[in-house]
Amino acid sequence: VAYAGALYGHPGVVKRRRPPAGEYAWTAEGLHALADYAAARGVKIVLEPMSHFRTHLANTPAQIMRLLDLADHANLYALLDTYxxxxxxxxxxxxxxxxxxxxxxxxxxENDRGVPGGGIVPWDNLFDALHAVGFDGPLTMEAYNSSIDGGDFAFARGMFHNVCPDGAEFVRAGLEFLRPHVARRWGD
Incomplete structure (x- = not known):
């Protein structure tokens, strides 16, 4: 899995005007071509709806699904980000x-991009729903460690406080929280 950033918009650039009427169609056309190219190389394209503080094009589940439907390619997928x-x-x-x-x-x-658990994400609601729809894909923990490269990577993504000062501890605590949720629904 590789992180390429937002493929359908420019994170951090939020338009203060309504997008052009054809923006979804143009974006879908480009995504279809990209998905063709990636599929020929064995690479999946997975799109993430981001909050309206990051981009304007696809913020909600309905919007990302509309974009995927318009792009109409079997090699395009969606990613759900609890943050x-x-x-x-x-x-x-x-x-x-x-x-x-x-x-x-x-x-x-978590809601502050920190270790899962202890915040306001409705974890039981999320995991019950994932189990109910038969989800069997990867669960990942996304963290921004501000001590790496002087904090530039995290800062460029709007992280101005260090929610992950110790990557190993982040992973340990996150897994400690997530494993029981997974085991309760899918077994060991």
Whole structure:
């Protein structure tokens, strides 16, 4: 799995005007061509709806699914990020159901981008819904360690406080929280 950033918009650039009427169609056309290119090389294209604080094009599950439907390619998938959903959805279970046909991966982090657990993400709601739709893809933890490269990577992504000063501890604590949720629904 490689991180390429947002493929359908420019994170951090939020337009203060309504997007052009044809923007979804143009974007879908480009994504279809990209998916063809990637498929020929054995690479999946997985799109993540991001909060309206990061981009304007695809913020909600319905918007990302609309974009994927317009692009109409078997090599395009969706990623659910628990952090971005805090700002965009009220019902995580409904979000999971909306994205289920194309859901490939889930980023698990807390509402502050920190270690999963202890914040306001509705974890039981999320995991119950993932299990109900038969999700069997990767669960990943996305963290920004501000001590790497002087903090430039994290700072460029809007992380101005270090929620991950110790990557190993982040992973240990995150797995300690996530494993029981997975075991309770899918078994060991």
């Amino acid at each position: 971005h959903f805090i700002a965009e959805v009220r019902d995580y279970a409904a979000a999971v159901r909306t994205m289920a046909p194309k859901l490939w991966c889930v980023h698990t982090c």
